[in-house]
Amino acid sequence: MLRFFLTRVGLLIPTFIGVSIVAFAFIRLLPGDPIMLLAGERGVDPARYAELQAMLGFDKSIPVQYYNYLVDILHGDFGTSIVTKRPVLDEFLTLFPATIELALCAIILATLIGIPAGVVAAVKRGSWLDQGLMGTALVGYSMPIFWWGLLLIILFSGILQWTPVSGRISLIYFFPQVTGFMLIDSLLSGQSGAFKSALSHLVLPTIVLATIPLAVIARQTRSAMLEVLGEDYVRTARAKGLPPRRVIGVHALRNALIPVITTIGLQVGVLLAGAILTETIFSWPGIGKWMVDSVFKRDYSVVQGGLLLIAGVIMLVNLIVDLLYGLINPRIRH
Template identity: 70%
Template structure:
């Protein structure tokens, strides 16, 4: 076990270095100047440009910038957002509960629907229910998630107007965040209708994010169920088990 963990940790280091190199150099290949982006539409003087480039390290060679970036990464300094002028780590921690909340809801949606669908498909193997579940799972797994999201927005938010288009809660409600999870904060806020609004805003993102996991869970559940149903200890009790009598009572057979 220790050797296995050491091998995994040994693979983690080059993987981490490769990801940081790819992220760093791909960002540098993008068009645009970060200093000019920071300056905005008003422009900037050459002296001020040189000062900002020196402050952020853009006047150094590219390899030196990478090692500075790596050192800041290990120290927890992810830099400052050019749009909000706040630390990136602060922005991340502010929005991370929303991501976690959506991920939990999507996984619950996938599990609650995927497990029964897989079981039904396995029990009704080769029948209409099986074909319907597997076809739906294949379509759900294959469709581009961004196209699926736009389609749901057009149908349910545009045509039917059942769900909101974007956001986490209606602008009619305001309360200070306590946990960062909108469902919990809206529930403990005591404002009438706030929790319902938060749920309505989560419906479409949950369906979109949970569609692919739902399809995977349904297919894997069906495969696992078919494998178990084909085992000897499942098939044997049928021909060798109890035979119900006319009174529906279980009569002992010779094998018991």
């Protein structure tokens, strides 16, 4: 298992270097001049411009800039925001719990609904239930996030007035942010109504963000279950007279979970990408909205560092998924 782990970690190194090159090159292809943004509306004279250029390291060649950039990253320095003058890593760590809270709720919702839906569709293959579930999954997968989010806001926030439009919690509640997770902090605050307010703000963004992963998980689960249900060991279990629930839940589902876990792990990237739109629509103060605002403000350090940090999170999740393969199926790690 140790060798399996070290092999997977070793594969992350070239991936990380490749992502850093993409982030470094991407930021230099964006229009605008970060030095002029730093100088402000009054502009800057040529001498001051050269001074700022040297301070930011833009007076050096591109290879030297990338080398310095990589060295800074290895020392934990992802740059400083041009707008707020705060370290990018500090801002990321401050806002990341909001995105994690939203993404966790979305993937939990997608998993709790998607796996049972896929299992039922596979067991009832060809029935109206199968066609209905998979048809709904296809509609959910095809639906644009921004349009789906606006529809839910109009219906539940505008017409029915059941849920808030935006934010993480009502402005009437004030309490210290201990964990950064609003649901947990609202419970720790002891204020009546704070948890209910945080939960109501979380409902619509979670549904919107979970829609596409839910559809993918349901379809993948159905496909994996159909393949497993035709195996000899499943037929043998049925021939022994085992209850259908045990045959499906223990013998079939456990072996079908490997591709499903793969799918769930891959959905992390989808969730972080979808969070950019979802957080923007619902004004959710997470890294998605932070990145969008940074692009509009031409805060290049934040865009560059944020891209690399998000990619690092996705690589870490993929590593965890690879390790889960080895735990579920020992043949994989050999």
